[in-house]
Amino acid sequence: MQGITGQELSSKKAEYLKYIHMQGNVVKTTEIAVHFSVAPSTVTKALTDIAKAGYIEHTPYHGVRLTTLGTEYARFLVRRHRIVALVLSRHGLEPEEACREAKKIEQCFTKELTDRMCTSLGHPIMSVCGEIEHDHRCCGSRGGYRG
Structure with missing residues (x-):
């Protein structure tokens, strides 16, 4: 993965990305919220930022999935x-x-x-x-x- 520093995301967003990777396929916002004991709105805001960075595809009310870039970064x-x-x-x-x-x-x-x-x-x-x-x-x- 070219240009990676390891500090592209905040620690909380990195934890979300790792969790999505470990779950595989599509993960619902509510699953992430329950796992991290936070409000779904908190997760939605973070997922929006992660999607803007190109690591996930976020479909509101359906969930998220990693992009190719997101998979590579999550593996790292x-x-x-x-x-x-x-x-x-x-x-x-x-x-x-x-x-x-x-x-x-x-x-x-x-x-x-x-x-x-x-x-x-x-x-x-x-x-x-x-x-x-x-x-x-x-x-x-x-x-x-x-x-």
Whole structure:
């Protein structure tokens, strides 16, 4: 994904994008609101902004689906989260704690730093919170995103 810094969206909007990606296909605004314990109007406003950025297609009263760009970016966001969580777990945090703490700080990690951490970890395939997909630009011949 060219030009990605890892900081294109606010942390809350990034969480919404990751959630949509993990759910697959079309996700309703109410599902997102319930999952994040926020008002549907709050979600609708955020989804409008995410759609304007080109990451989702939002059809009011029907739900949202990721665009190709949104899928690529969501995969990066999930990968970054899992790499940060793995680093934290290797420094003494229990798996659940590492995942929880990663959510708090992952927004600070650029794509470049995420790729460097991935390389220094030996391009791991598993984190404490799931499989790590590898970006071929980070991992060379280890392949592109799998999934």
